[in-house]
Amino acid sequence: MTRSIHVVAIGGGGGASQVLRAAQSFASRLTAVIAVTxxxxxxxxxxxxxxxxxxxxxxxxxxxxxxxxxxxxxxxxxxxxxxxxxxxxxxxxxxxxxxxxxxxxxxxxxxxxxxxxxxxxxxxxxVSDANTDICAELEGGALVRGEVHVRGLGKPPIRRLFLREAAPANPAALEAIRRADLVVLGPGSLFTSILADLLFDGMAEALRAARGQVVFVCNTTTQPGQTDGYATADHVRRVAEALGPGALDAALINQGTVDAQRQARLAADGLLVLAPSAAELAAIAALDVRPVVRDFGEPSGVQRVLWNKQDTLRHDTAALAAALRELIA
Known part of the structure; x- marks a missing residue:
């Protein structure tokens, strides 16, 4: 491409980095807007x-x-x-x-x-310079405070997410979002990274006002403590609701084959591979969100050793780059 392309990635450190690595092949400016809770x-x-x-x-x-x-x-x-x-x-x-x-x-x-x-x-x-924490109201009405407890295991499902104190988003982040050619949310922890970023004042409004397309890279698996029992459509629906009607343009959805051994390894850690049905994809389209369905899964390989976190099925950088480039074009 000959024109200057600016891509903004929103989320945690791992997902945003992967998106920007994919975008390096066609974008001249890369911005990461990163969670702070x-x-x-x-x-x-x-x-x-x-x-x-x-x-x-x-x-x-x-x-x-x-x-x-x-x-x-x-x-x-x-x-x-x-x-x-x-x-x-x-x-x-x-x-x-x-x-x-x-x-x-x-x-x-x-x-x-x-x-x-x-x-x-x-x-x-x-995403903000404010020193605050995320809190959640759980099904049944109980409240938990702090990211560790919001993502804690063995608790009821999360009904609502909120900040301990309301706080403004970083003005530089808001300006980057509004002016970018493409804004990408995820992949990453749905509640503690992606939706947590959207809690800061001005974020949802900036995404609704973005001149470029706004895209959600849906996770490939569920995540214990956050999205147990979630289907692909549930992930997309949560993001679409947080942004408001018409703000989310597309969702990149993995529909590849995962070998039984790898599925079993992931399941042992409580991560279930998401396999969207035709009905789910129709439900996503009914949200006025375009589902972009491909095999985005990384090739099989050795299990990574992560610090205090579960390994998961990551997106293939080349496949992600191809899809994002097409959305820009």
Whole structure:
């Protein structure tokens, strides 16, 4: 393509990075708008130390697009905790962002400086500079507070998601969304990454006003504690409802074959592979959302070792790139 293309990816560190990697083949400008309400182990401790929003997904995204390999390794380096058990698993990049926030007097400035140090090939923006938490009302009326509890296992389904205190979205993120040629939500944790980002004031309005197409990359599996029992259409419906009528243009939906051994491995971790039926696809189309159905699944391979998270069936970058390029065209 000859014209300049700007792609914005919204979500957590893993999903947004994968979308932007796919978009690198045709886009000249890449922007990640990243969740800030994580309260996990390393990120939660960094939040407490620095009094900041969650730095973990931002750190990972910066490292993924760092042009300086040493800085990328440093950002992702995790301490062993030898002698200081509280630091076991702490990512150095989380501490760096917390320190920069204190030195520079702001979280947004800290993230920008970390990205500059890494020579980041993408613009990485926190969805908000507000230090707040997500909360959920569960079926039956119980309330839970904090990302760890919102995604906790063995609880009733999530009925409603909200912020502990209302907070504005990052103005730079809103402007990027409104002016982008393509805005992509997901893949990633439906409630604690994607829908959490949409809770900040101005996000849904910016997506409704976006001049480019707004696309949701639907997850390939359910996620324990968040989407147990969900079908593909349930994922799309939740996002469409959060954005409002007519805002979501398309949903990229995986419909590939997954071998029995891999399905069994995923099921052992509570992740069930989503296989949308014709009726589900019709229900998605009835939401005025175009279903783009393909085999988006990554080739079979070895199981990855992740920090304190489940491995899942990821999207194939080349297949994702082809679909996003077609949506732009």
């Amino acid at each position: 994580d309260t996990g182990r390393s990120t939660g401790l960094a939040r407490a130390i620095g009094g900041i929003p969650a730095p973990g997904d931002l750190r990972a995204t910066i490292a993924n697009f760092a042009t300086d390999p040493l800085i990328a390794r440093l950002l992702q380096h995790r301490f062993s905790g030898a002698g200081v058990p509280q630091l076991e698993g702490m990512a150095f990049g989380n501490l760096l962002i917390a320190a920069l926030a204190e030195v520079q007097g702001g979280f947004g400035a800290a993230v920008r400086t970390a990205a500059e140090l890494a020579g980041c090939a993408a613009e990485v923006l926190p």
